[in-house]
Amino acid sequence: xxxxxPHTSARADGANGYTATAIGLHWLIALGxxxxxxxxxxxxxxxxxxxxxxxxxxxxxxxGVSIFAVAVLRVLWRATHAAPPVAPGTPAWQARAAAAxxxxxxxxxxxxxxxxxxYSLAAGVPVVFLGRWEMPVLIGPSETLKPILQAAHxxxxxxxxxxVVVHAGAAIKHQVIDRDGTLARMIxxxx
Numbered sequence: 001x002x003x004x005x006p007h008t009s010a011r012a013d014g015a016n017g018y019t020a021t022a023i024g025l026h027w028l029i030a031l032g033x034x035x036x037x038x039x040x041x042x043x044x045x046x047x048x049x050x051x052x053x054x055x056x057x058x059x060x061x062x063x064g065v066s067i068f069a070v071a072v073l074r075v076l077w078r079a080t081h082a083a084p085p086v087a088p089g090t091p092a093w094q095a096r097a098a099a100a101x102x103x104x105x106x107x108x109x110x111x112x113x114x115x116x117x118x119y120s121l122a123a124g125v126p127v128v129f130l131g132r133w134e135m136p137v138l139i140g141p142s143e144t145l146k147p148i149l150q151a152a153h154x155x156x157x158x159x160x161x162x163x164v165v166v167h168a169g170a171a172i173k174h175q176v177i178d179r180d181g182t183l184a185r186m187i188x189x190x191x
Contacts (some may be wrong), residue, residue, distance in 0.1 A: 017084055017185045025074040027040035027188055029067060029109055030164075036063040037161060058131065061120060065129050067115035075106055097154040098170065101163055115156060119149035 018026070043056035084103075086095045117135070120127050124141035128134045139145065174182035 007174055017115065017188075019077075019081060020075055021187065022074075022081065023186055025070060027076060028070050029074060031064055032067040032070065033109070033160070033164070035095065036060055036067060037157060040157065040164050041064065058128075061116070061127050064116045065127065065135065067109065070119075071106075071109040071113070075110065084185060087174065087182050089176070089178075090099050094170075101167055102168075103152040105160070105167065107164055108156060110164070112153065112160055115153040119146065119153050122146040124174055 038062045039056060043053055043060060046053045048057070068161045086098065117127055118139060121137055121139050122142045122145040126134055126137060140161070174180055175184075
């Protein structure tokens with residue numbers, strides 16, 4: 001392959017791209033997070049306690065359990081499969097910032113569902129996945145923990161949303177300005 005300038009498109013396959021498994025897990029988690037975050041904002045804005053609100057809370061919990069399960073798989077996959085190197089010419093500070101953001105996102109995709117799960121248990125409401133399987137009760141109802149876990153779940157969600165926005169913005173910048181093939185690593189049809 002010929003030498004690549006900063007504004008030419010680099011191929012993002014082989015050693016320079018993510019595996020199909022990593023790509024699939026990435027987008028599955030991303031879609032789940034978008035759905036759970038949007039649903040969470042919507043359902044908490046519904047006044048009172050209605051059947052619709054209870055149904056949405058159940059769906060939100062089911063999404064959270066699903067995201068957690070897929071996130072565990074994603075973290076295990078990442079631990080056993082190295083990420084491709086950053087695009088040539090990427091400044092060291094950007095590479096460090098990207099690595100830090102990725103590590104924080106990995107932590108948040110695990111911690112956010114856990115805080116929601118524990119918040120539900122502290123509120124005295126068990127999590128019944130898909131309305132059929134009661135998940136383990138790790139803590140009992142707690143008026144002390146309930147507001148702490150509720151606040152932690154909300155603020156960690158907003159932190160994750162902020163990092164996702166920066167992450168997406170950086171990916172678009174790499175595609176539109178740098179044209180270095182970074183975004184094509186996670187969106188194969190851009191190759």
